[in-house]
Amino acid sequence: MVNVQIDGVWMQFPKGTRMIEACTQAGKFIPRYCYHPKLSSPGNCRMCLIEMGMPKMGPDRKPVLGADGKPEIAWIPRPQISCAQDIAEGMGIRTSSPMVEDCRKGVMEFLLINHPLDCPICDQAGECRLQEFSVEYGNAQSRFLDQKVKKPKNVELGPRVTLDAERCVLCSRCIRFMKEVANDDVLGFVDRGSFSTIACHPDRQLDSNYSLNTVDICPVGALTSSDFRFKMRVWFLKETKSIDVNDGLGCNITIGSRENIIYRITPRENNDVNSCWMPDSHRLNFKYLHNERRFLGPQIKTGSSLAPVEWPVAINRAAEQLKKYALTSSLAMIASARMTNEELFLVGRLAKALGIQKFDVLPRVGEADGILIPADRNSNTSGAKLLGLTGERPGARLPEIAEGVRTGAIKALLCFEDATRCGISETDLAKLESIVTMDILPNKTTALASVVLASSGFAEKRGSLININGRLQRLNRAISAPGEARDDWEILRDLIQAVSGSNGIYMIEDVFKQMAEEVSAFAGLSLSKIGDLGVQLLSGDGKAAERLDADQPVAKTPTA
């Protein structure tokens, strides 16, 4: 540990801590624009200037100790940036001396003289560092009487990012991100001095699948998401901590919603999962939740078409049909590796109650991008394996089920995916005597189903998922499901109840509790113990990981 004096108080920090981070940990937040803990430090914004000193050395080359037995500090007369240097033994830092305050005021004034001051129409308003630091270091009135530098506005840097160069403070975070994290050195500065502007080469654009991260880290309103632009003031957004379900990594996200509508999804820092980033494709994939074709309630087949019914009717009809084929080999099930652990656990119970022998999940595999997107595009393959809904090779039994449907050996199907994507043709599907399915949007299977159970999307429900690295993470509800659509676990619970009687489950916590009793990997955990950053549940090879007591508070990690 290294001893550092911050604003007169001696404290200890681990070796290798940046000065700016040490100050933050000491409760002395240092304003910054260009510094980002995940990127290199150019030290260009000059907002984090502090007063710094090193121990005064005596003639014996040893630190001179003061009356308190601590080293006396020889203060450097010039302010120093705190973002690029690690702390050192005996260092002194002053974060709020008159000189430091003066420096910050000076930098703030400089940053604003050429800034358009268009906060009322700026999307960044409310989460803008210029606004935040203006409160403490801004001037009430401008001393600037001259013409501002004009720069390009409304520039489409790429398909998803819009630039307003006049708002830019030239911190270079976006340039560094594209180069250092996204491995696509596409952004740069053109021109010079006060005329410097962020740009791409005319033949290239900012079209990386990680481009929207530049919007997240832009400390001002220069880079905005073309999708979110002008849609909602950020202070009206309710922020829900959840996880992404587009692949097996499960990027930690914040869902921004207002009155049951999601406006944006942004990555949330988790150094064990996604650092501070996430792919554009994933964050923009939420609009289907607001699709007007969503099932607003359960439906049953009446004649040749589906008709809405009350929930008890639908559940009873489903149970009736399933029971007819129970304990025979004519009933098969396709579960989903996108379901939560709680749902999968209940699906397993249901399968057991109905004596289903033939079941598996639909695997989804794509190309890994080498950054955050893994090959596995299912969000809970690990959970499906752990809970026994699939074997080592997910989908290995699907051909058998498809063959059974084709030959007529299988007469009824309990289906949590679109069966036509599982190797079963529509014609074969139509031959089935009964299909019970649960989904949120119509597909080829729901069109042929006997019972459709209207369930919830990822932002509408709670539950847990295990990522490809064995980390148990938590979904949270940001909005409610439309109409009469219900939580998946509730539907399953009711179905089990209808098939085999009471099961003592009243809340999702009860599902987890029962699951933890039966599956040793979950022992000692509960949904609340998973926390916002998740728990390492399994090691990479699927074995139970040695985990820290989940009761321990999650380590604090610095945020940008």
Place this chain on the structure above:
Amino acid sequence: MTITPEFEAQIDEVITHYPVSKRSASLPLLHLFQEKFGFISDEAIAWIANKLELQPINILELVTFYPMFRRSPAGQTHIRVCRTLSCAMGGSYELRDKIANACGIDIEKWKANFAGRETGDEEHTHSTDLEQHHVHNAGHGNPIAVSADGKYSIEFVECLASCGTAPVAMVNDNFYERVDPDKPDRIAEILESRESDATKPKIRPPHPKEKRVVFANIDREGWSNDIETYLLYGGYQELKKALTMPRTEIVDEVKKSGLRGRGGAGFSCGMKWGFIKPDEKKPVYLICNADESEPGTFKDRYIIHQDPHQLLEGMIISCYAVNARLAYIYIRGEFPEGAQILEKALAQARAKGFLGKNILGSGFDCEIYVHRGAGAYICGEETGLIESLEGKRAYPRIKPPYFPAVLGLYQSPTIVNNVETLCDIKHIVKMGGVEYAKLGKPNNTGTRILCVSGDVTRPGYYELEVGAVTMGELINDICGGLKPGRKLKAVIPGGSSAKVLKAGEKYKLKEKQADGLMAEREITLEDIPMDFDSLAACGSMAGSGGVIVMDDSRDMVETLNNINEFYAHESCGQCTPCREGSLWMKKITDRMIAGGGVERDPAVLKSVADNIAGRTICAFGEACSWPTQSFVAKFKEEFDNYAKKPVPPPMPPEYNPDELIAKEKIETVPGARNGGVMAPAATK
């Protein structure tokens, strides 16, 4: 755009100069393309990026950073007129207009384009009227005006480093000095551009008070920059001697000599070399900083043009001393002739075995290459220079951790020394450190080349023992005094970033007496000894040795405005205070001289400068704020005279700067300036 095999071979050869990183060849390749095609097209950018395995944006970043690169064609004959202080004092604004007239270029429209560029005013920049006149914006570089027939183009550039022969101009690659705007014949002559003034032999005996060491052969009769001449007068003898000495001994001699860097900061050369560990595992690089661009300084030009082998000998000795096997001479882009002369000198030295493998049988290998800059002042800052040499925008690095001696070029230990400093090394080896230290004064040893420009009868370069003459002797005796009937008003003693000294000021100088005691004496401007410590004690600096003299005909607000324009143009834009502050100061002085100065302008100027100095990544922050700080403080009355209008009210009516300039009287709104209290009439 056709790339011939010959051209590509030329490109491939240039790339071999950078064995560590191909990216370093970006600037040389851009020069080659601009020479061949007249400008840098987007296609060329893509081609170069592909060749160097870079992204096109990496090259576009450079083209728009370095003002010498153009993205559209110039005229067949391209004229650069120097705009900076000494040339402006010598009439370069008039010269620009006269040359433009002679070339058939409408200068008023061109100036409008200047204004348009500053404000981004679409009316100006996209005016079809301007397009007809072929006035276009060439990236960040200065706007270039092309004559209607495409024969000529003109550009008003920053310092060309020949302040002693102001005003100066470049016609294509040829250089012309003392171009009198009032002599149409001279203008016609330079437009034909037959023979460059730089290559014309000059013979000028030194002033008796001079002590010529580095400049021993400059302007000497019978001297040429050829290696044979150099060898005839004992050239490369010191290299032979040095190669027999242990490395540490040379470093010790340099330490003993007390040599301080001649680039501007005056840092001890021996100490700088001492930062290189003798057992360093990483390769060590040496870079000669020949990016001479501090306005008022023009010494390196003559060493390079007239005595290049002296520099090479000094460099090879220095490389040997710090064990550098690869060295670069970073020469400013505006010295194309100098670069050629150095290339030729390097070839000659290589042929004679002074350079290359196993130099003079010593077993020491060393290679030196010339690397041309492209018009960016910031490349004179050593870490900016290193970035530029790595093929990037010349953004100075943060220190710590990037001290060049530890993490310099390609993240390896690197020594960056000024041209004059490296030449001094040769003489230190010759004389021995102790003997060299006897020149000059303690802690201010050796000789310095002082470059005097501005309002003196005989401007020029004078090599003097450090501290041997006073400011008064320099101006009145050596430089022949002021122009007839004029009085001294002010002196900038060490390049335009040095704080100005005002005539009539009194300074307190502490000096060691014969009895060893310190005594303080009061001196005037004329009494200041021209050495590092004395000038620092008087509140300015010896800097780069560029002395700019101003007589009582000079308007100090206009002078500062000229300096501010230079720094606003040259700020690299990396860090906030300098990027925004330098342009702001320029805008204020612009408005003041246009008649729109308001009461608080001098105070705001000072405060802006105070908010820059000491808070930036590199010393440019000080360089751009010291002039403002010192001019405003020392010539307060003049500044106040320009700042008489009341501050316009912050509430409506709003004023734009043009209205502020045009309005005789600025009305104020009582309510607005009274904490928002409404005027009584409004309550009714």
